[in-house]
Amino acid sequence: MSDVSSRPPHTGGRPTPEGSAQLDRHVLEVATALFIQQGYAATSLERIAREAACSKASLYRRYASKEELFRAVVAARGKQLLEAAGAVEASSTDPLVATREISQFFLDFMLRPETLEAYRIVIADGHRIAFFVEDMMQTIVEPFVATLSRQIKAAADAGRIHSPDHNETARILMSLFLGWPLQNTMLGLNQLHDPQTRARFFDRSWQIFTSGICIKGK
Numbered sequence: 001m002s003d004v005s006s007r008p009p010h011t012g013g014r015p016t017p018e019g020s021a022q023l024d025r026h027v028l029e030v031a032t033a034l035f036i037q038q039g040y041a042a043t044s045l046e047r048i049a050r051e052a053a054c055s056k057a058s059l060y061r062r063y064a065s066k067e068e069l070f071r072a073v074v075a076a077r078g079k080q081l082l083e084a085a086g087a088v089e090a091s092s093t094d095p096l097v098a099t100r101e102i103s104q105f106f107l108d109f110m111l112r113p114e115t116l117e118a119y120r121i122v123i124a125d126g127h128r129i130a131f132f133v134e135d136m137m138q139t140i141v142e143p144f145v146a147t148l149s150r151q152i153k154a155a156a157d158a159g160r161i162h163s164p165d166h167n168e169t170a171r172i173l174m175s176l177f178l179g180w181p182l183q184n185t186m187l188g189l190n191q192l193h194d195p196q197t198r199a200r201f202f203d204r205s206w207q208i209f210t211s212g213i214c215i216k217g218k
Contacts, residue, residue, distance in 0.1 A: 027052050027059065032073050032114055040070060040121040067129050074118050074132075078140030081109055085147045095154035096161070096210075099173070102148060104202050107177055111185055111192065120186065145170050161213040169213065177205035 030052040034043045045066055049059040063069040085102045092098035109115055126133045148170035156163040163169040181192045181201065192198040 023052075023054060023058075024062065027054065027062065027069075028073055028076055031069050032076075035070065035073060035121065036114055036117040039117075040066075040125050045069065067132060070121065070129075071132050071135065074122075074136060075139065077115055077118060078136070081106070081140065082143055082147070084109075085144060089147055089151065092151075095151040095158070099148060099151040099155070100206055102151070103173060103177055103206070104199075106144070106174070107181060107198065107202055108195075110178060110182060111198070116185060119182075145174075148173065160215060161210075162215060163213060173209050176209055177202055 027048065031043075031048050034048055034051060038047075043066070045059055045063070046056060048069070049056045052059070059069075063072065084105055088098050088101045088105070092101070110119070122133060122136070145167060149166040152161070152163050152169050152173075153166045155161045156166065181198065184191050185193075192201055
């Protein structure tokens with residue numbers, strides 16, 4: 001697999017904590033690539049172990065099932081999203097600017113191939129791994145919505161926007177800028193593949209959103 005980094009070197013004996021952590025990252029990289037290339041159903045732990053050049057016993061010590069490994073793959077993506085949103089929140093002094101930056105990053109993040117494939121798997125196989133969908137909602141989706149809601153609340157408290165229900169406002173915003181792009185890309189039309197086209201769409205979505213909630217003169 002040319003798009004996956006080579007297996008971390010192992011010199012024999014008990015692996016060091018650093019070596020074990022490196023192998024963990026390598027396994028997740030390989031698993032992510034295989035899930036993207038083959039889909040969830042066609043990917044087995046045995047194939048992942050073979051491509052990662054690690055023993056099945058080593059892989060099973062880390063992940064008892066394919067469901068657990070897929071959960072780890074999605075959790076790693078979610079961690080990237082939440083860390084990026086948290087960094088914007090921590091550094092910004094303007095809640096509306098932060099809301100915009102976080103939202104635009106989210107749009108770009110969701111249209112990445114690895115994120116899209118994970119989303120496809122959740123849609124297609126969510127009924128088989130219902131516990132995972134609930135876990136994803138609690139550990140990724142709701143914390144992300146909460147981050148947006150805090151920024152919206154701060155803007156509302158400053159008298160800059162009207163938002164009687166901050167969580168609802170956050171979800172409306174997400175639907176506005178992500179609904180059509182996600183549907184379009186999932187259908188393979190890829191009309192927002194070009195970053196400039198995607199940025200123009202987001203700008204227009206943001207204008208429509210703020211025109212409905214911003215208080216004039218603020």
